[in-house]
Amino acid sequence: MTVDTTLADLSDTLFSVSVGLYSLAVVAFCAQLAFGRRPAATRELVGAGAPVEPAAPAATGAAEPPTVRRYGVAAMVFTLLGALTHAGVLLFRGLATDRLPWGNMYEFATAVVLVAVVSFTVLAVRRPALRHLGVFVLAPVVLSMVGIGLFLYAEAGPLVASLRSSWLAVHVSTAILGFGIFFVSGIASVMYLLRLRHDARVAAGTAETGGLLDRLPAPAAIDRVAHRTAVFGFPIWTFAVIAGAIWAESAWGRFWGWDPKETWAFIAWVVYAAYLHARTTAGWRGRPAAWVNVVGLGVMIFNLLYVNMVSTGLHSYAGV
Amino acid sequence: MTVTAPPREAAAPPPPARPSAGRRAWNLWVRWWRRLTAMRTAIILLFLLALAAIPGSLLPQRSLSQSNVAQYFADHPTLAPVLDRLYLFDVFSSPWFAAVYLLLFVSLVGCVLPRAAEHYRALRTPPPPAPRNLLRLPDSGRLDTPLDGMAALDVVEEELRVRRFRVVRRGTAGTDPAGSSGTGAELSAEKGYLKEAGNLLFHLSLVGLLLALAGGKLWGYEGSILVVEGDGFCNSFQQYDTYSAGPLVDGEDLSPLCVDLEDFRAEYETDLTAASFRADIRFGGPDEEGEARTIGVNDPLRADGDRVYVTGHGYAPTFTVTTPTGQTFTDVPAPFLPTNQSTMASEGAAKFPDLGADADSQLAIQGFFAPTGVVRDGILTSIDPRPLEPQVALIAYQGYLGLDSGRPQSVYAIDQEQIDRGALEEVGSANLAVGETLTLPDGTAITFSGYSQFAALQVSHDPGQVWVLVAAIAVLVGLLAMLLLRRERVFARAAPAPGGGGTVLTVGSLTRGGGEGGERFTALVDELRVALAARAPASPTPPSGGAHPDPEVPTP
Numbered sequence: 001m002t003v004d005t006t007l008a009d010l011s012d013t014l015f016s017v018s019v020g021l022y023s024l025a026v027v028a029f030c031a032q033l034a035f036g037r038r039p040a041a042t043r044e045l046v047g048a049g050a051p052v053e054p055a056a057p058a059a060t061g062a063a064e065p066p067t068v069r070r071y072g073v074a075a076m077v078f079t080l081l082g083a084l085t086h087a088g089v090l091l092f093r094g095l096a097t098d099r100l101p102w103g104n105m106y107e108f109a110t111a112v113v114l115v116a117v118v119s120f121t122v123l124a125v126r127r128p129a130l131r132h133l134g135v136f137v138l139a140p141v142v143l144s145m146v147g148i149g150l151f152l153y154a155e156a157g158p159l160v161a162s163l164r165s166s167w168l169a170v171h172v173s174t175a176i177l178g179f180g181i182f183f184v185s186g187i188a189s190v191m192y193l194l195r196l197r198h199d200a201r202v203a204a205g206t207a208e209t210g211g212l213l214d215r216l217p218a219p220a221a222i223d224r225v226a227h228r229t230a231v232f233g234f235p236i237w238t239f240a241v242i243a244g245a246i247w248a249e250s251a252w253g254r255f256w257g258w259d260p261k262e263t264w265a266f267i268a269w270v271v272y273a274a275y276l277h278a279r280t281t282a283g284w285r286g287r288p289a290a291w292v293n294v295v296g297l298g299v300m301i302f303n304l305l306y307v308n309m310v311s312t313g314l315h316s317y318a319g320v
Numbered sequence: 321m322t323v324t325a326p327p328r329e330a331a332a333p334p335p336p337a338r339p340s341a342g343r344r345a346w347n348l349w350v351r352w353w354r355r356l357t358a359m360r361t362a363i364i365l366l367f368l369l370a371l372a373a374i375p376g377s378l379l380p381q382r383s384l385s386q387s388n389v390a391q392y393f394a395d396h397p398t399l400a401p402v403l404d405r406l407y408l409f410d411v412f413s414s415p416w417f418a419a420v421y422l423l424l425f426v427s428l429v430g431c432v433l434p435r436a437a438e439h440y441r442a443l444r445t446p447p448p449p450a451p452r453n454l455l456r457l458p459d460s461g462r463l464d465t466p467l468d469g470m471a472a473l474d475v476v477e478e479e480l481r482v483r484r485f486r487v488v489r490r491g492t493a494g495t496d497p498a499g500s501s502g503t504g505a506e507l508s509a510e511k512g513y514l515k516e517a518g519n520l521l522f523h524l525s526l527v528g529l530l531l532a533l534a535g536g537k538l539w540g541y542e543g544s545i546l547v548v549e550g551d552g553f554c555n556s557f558q559q560y561d562t563y564s565a566g567p568l569v570d571g572e573d574l575s576p577l578c579v580d581l582e583d584f585r586a587e588y589e590t591d592l593t594a595a596s597f598r599a600d601i602r603f604g605g606p607d608e609e610g611e612a613r614t615i616g617v618n619d620p621l622r623a624d625g626d627r628v629y630v631t632g633h634g635y636a637p638t639f640t641v642t643t644p645t646g647q648t649f650t651d652v653p654a655p656f657l658p659t660n661q662s663t664m665a666s667e668g669a670a671k672f673p674d675l676g677a678d679a680d681s682q683l684a685i686q687g688f689f690a691p692t693g694v695v696r697d698g699i700l701t702s703i704d705p706r707p708l709e710p711q712v713a714l715i716a717y718q719g720y721l722g723l724d725s726g727r728p729q730s731v732y733a734i735d736q737e738q739i740d741r742g743a744l745e746e747v748g749s750a751n752l753a754v755g756e757t758l759t760l761p762d763g764t765a766i767t768f769s770g771y772s773q774f775a776a777l778q779v780s781h782d783p784g785q786v787w788v789l790v791a792a793i794a795v796l797v798g799l800l801a802m803l804l805l806r807r808e809r810v811f812a813r814a815a816p817a818p819g820g821g822g823t824v825l826t827v828g829s830l831t832r833g834g835g836e837g838g839e840r841f842t843a844l845v846d847e848l849r850v851a852l853a854a855r856a857p858a859s860p861t862p863p864s865g866g867a868h869p870d871p872e873v874p875t876p
């Protein structure tokens with residue numbers, strides 16, 4: 001099997017194009033936030049179980065002047081176009097090598113970021129108020145893409161023997177999905193924490209209102225996004241871990257062996273279980289729970305970067 | 321949404337003045353048990369479990385690689401024994417790791433069993449009566465209808481039953497002074513019992529998973545062996561190079577399985593990425609002809625409870641040795657271990673203890689094998705994993721090998737101790753291509769006669785594995801039910817409209833899980849209003865009497 005270099009080059013070009021489009025989206029999202037008036041206060045629906053927040057206005061797309069709205073729409077369009085070219089990166093890599101395009105860390109990480117962008121886009125289309133989170137999602141996306149391009153890039157090539165299994169499709173695809181969704185969830189929790197801290201400072205008179213953070217949705221709304229995405233991601237991650245165990249049974253002779261990658265997948269799973277518990281436990285709701293979610297994201301990223309690159313285990317990715 | 325902490329009984333009433341010792345012990349026990357089975361304890365224990373697993377990934381583990389642990393001991397001679405005493409090289413079988421997960425599971429059982437009992441009761445009792453003030457529920461609203469109370473509730477009941485709610489009606493069907501029947505009557509409806517069932521299934525399946533894992537560890541075993549093409553082995557601990565077995569395994573009655581390796585093939589892509597490893601084997605009972613099968617990476621042999629895997633491969637150069645006295649050993653294979661997986665450069669040794677006249681004229685070869693060798697400045701290296709140009713670099717030793725000295729020796733290396741002590745003496749070295757011969761000073765001829773391939777095979781037996789899979793699937797099913805389903809309670813109460821001639825329905829709901837309770841409730845109220853309007857007599861509804869589609873915002 002040979003690699004089609006034309007398609008592989010096209011894939012690499014699209015990678016740069018997506019980074020460019022995402023950067024434009026960041027600029028437009030920024031403009032939307034920066035030029036947006038502080039929107040009129042609307043009451044935010046808070047369930048009785050949700051933490052009691054200082055009464056905070058929710059930003060709504062409808063309350064914005066048309067120019068600012070146009071920035072918001074442009075940002076979404078750039079994001080969507082970026083996601084399309086980003087999908088193209090993986091599509092043409094797959095076509096060039098005639099296999100699923102997640103055979104090494106470069107491809108895996110690229111796919112995770114794509115899932116994060118798509119999850120955010122779906123959320124933002126359904127709830128326009130969440131577009132105000134756009135900068136805070138797309139900026140890490142751009143940073144991740146640049147990092148991936150610089151440090152993880154691997155030439156298109158064939159899969160090593162151990163990865164040639166239909167479980168690659170099942171296990172790695174769901175791991176990518178779960179990771180991408182947790183990525184959005186973790187960012188939402190970070191924004192929730194920042195917003196709470198900001199609100200507390202405003203209340204204490206040590207910070208001005210009118211900054212970017214004031215234009216975010218109300219803390220409770222951000223927290224809800226974090227929770228709902230984590231609830232969505234958790235069964236997917238659970239499935240990915242189980243599928244990995246089934247694959248390991250046929251590839252390595254045991255379904256679980258505490259290989260470093262397995263250990264960190266387990267740690268992440270336990271942390272997310274703790275997050276879901278914390279969300280429903282008195283004394284842990286709100287800030288502490290959000291921290292648990294942030295730790296969860298940290299564990300996922302650690303598992304991707306440190307465990308793949310520094311420690312040696314059975315999980316082998318070609319080309320890094 | 322509201323009921324979030326697991327329901328627990330209220331604190332016990334203060335004990336009488338001087339409780340007996342037994343009573344006090346019991347109270348203490350109850351207090352600790354409550355503390356252990358509280359949700360916040362579960363969170364802490366989950367955290368501890370995550371923390372406890374970390375050293376298992378950062379320090380070398382015996383279960384993964386004995387040699388890495390040995391290396392760590394060599395690199396950190398003072399620190400390693402301390403870490404070892406803390407079980408840090410056996411984290412996942414350490415008592416403290418077990419303590420964390422056992423506490424967690426005790427907490428889980430203590431938390432979930434009462435919930436299961438409660439759920440069982442809830443299944444057999446009708447939904448609870450409506451709270452006194454429905455407008456204080458997280459989602460609530462009012463509907464006006466010209467229907468009388470009972471008829472209006474009939475409509476609500478029908479609509480809810482279509483939505484698969486369980487419905488009970490309570491309250492008087494009597495007539496109030498204004499002449500409207502059903503005033504004060506109320507309705508309670510509930511659905512989503514499967515959510516709670518999912519929660520219970522999930523948590524209890526975790527316990528099942530742990531038990532299945534434990535069973536597999538107790539009754540399972542695993543053995544590994546290197547087999548050169550043309551050789552074979554039978555399933556017994558004596559034959560394996562290394563094995564590990566659970567404490568309840570009886571070494572006498574392992575399943576009677578024998579495996580012969582007939583041929584091994586490694587295939588490579590043009591860029592030398594390994595594409596596939598295939599081993600043609602024959603397997604069956606000890607005295608059987610055996611059944612032919614090809615196994616490989618991702619494709620093990622599964623034979624009633626035993627699995628056979630190819631976990632590695634390599635080359636075994638063969639040597640023919642002829643002594644001056646005419647004694648000949650022909651094509652003796654010596655498996656060399658690969659030191660570089662991408663070029664398959666390998667190292668190993670061949671030992672000939674029975675060669676000479678006495679124990680001091682034994683022969684040993686220490687060697688380096690290159691499947692595709694190039695020699696630069698007299699140094700042999702390998703540039704390709706395929707056997708295109710096989711070569712060996714060897715050093716021959718004569719003397720006493722020390723095999724019967726009681727010290728264990730690796731078969732892949734000569735005991736350096738014997739060389740240092742002068743018991744073994746270097747007597748020659750050469751780079752040889754296939755067919756070439758090194759002749760030693762005493763006339764002994766060593767010919768590199770060719771090579772075979774070997775496969776590292778692993779036999780695994782884990783009777784718990786199927787049950788682990790079953791439990792894992794149950795975990796997933798329970799999780800999906802718990803997270804995706806909603807538990808909803810809807811209440812409605814009828815009261816006469818203040819102006820007379822009609823009913824005001826107060827509707828409230830409580831939702832757990834799934835979020836967006838507010839939106840769903842608004843939609844439900846809208847649909848109820850449409851249904852009520854459809855049943856209402858043709859008279860127009862007064863404009864002031866619309867429903868309140870906006871759910872009330874509770875006052876914190």
Ligand code: HEM
Pocket residue numbers: 231234270272273276277280323324325326356357358359362366424425427428429431432519523526802803
């Ligand atoms: C192995 C350890 C455990 C894991 C992995 C685990 C995982 C989970 C997960 C993922 C949820 C879903 C939360 C949600 O509905 O959003 C949950 C719910 C729950 N867990 Fe656990 N759990 C564990 C141990 C425990 C223990 C020890 C207890 C009791 C002390 C417990 C009690 C509960 C309860 C009551 C809920 C339902 C919360 C609600 O629906 O409001 N769990 N658990």
